[in-house]
Amino acid sequence: MDHPVVYVARATKFLDTLIHEHGDYLFVGFVFLSLLVIGWIFARRRKRPVHELPVVILPLGHAPGREPDPEPPLFEEHTDL
Numbered sequence: 001m002d003h004p005v006v007y008v009a010r011a012t013k014f015l016d017t018l019i020h021e022h023g024d025y026l027f028v029g030f031v032f033l034s035l036l037v038i039g040w041i042f043a044r045r046r047k048r049p050v051h052e053l054p055v056v057i058l059p060l061g062h063a064p065g066r067e068p069d070p071e072p073p074l075f076e077e078h079t080d081l
Helices: 004-043
Strands: none
8 A cells, every 4th residue: 555645746747747748738728728718708698687886986095285374473573562
C-alpha cells in the first residue's frame, strides 16, 4: 500500500511533463476555450428578464473649499480719547 503522497507526486510529475512538452498548445487551447465560454455567457438567452436595479452614486471626493471668513482686527484704535 502506497502512501497518498506518492500518488500526488506521480500526478504532479505527469502534469509537469505534460505542461513542459505541450504547454504552448495547452495555453492556446485554453484561451480559445475561455473566449468561447465568455461568448456563450453573453449570447445565451435568459430564462428570466433582467430587472433594472436602482443605482445610487455617492460623491467620494472632498467638499469644495470655501473662502475663509475675514479675521477681525486684534485691537481697535480709539481716537476719541
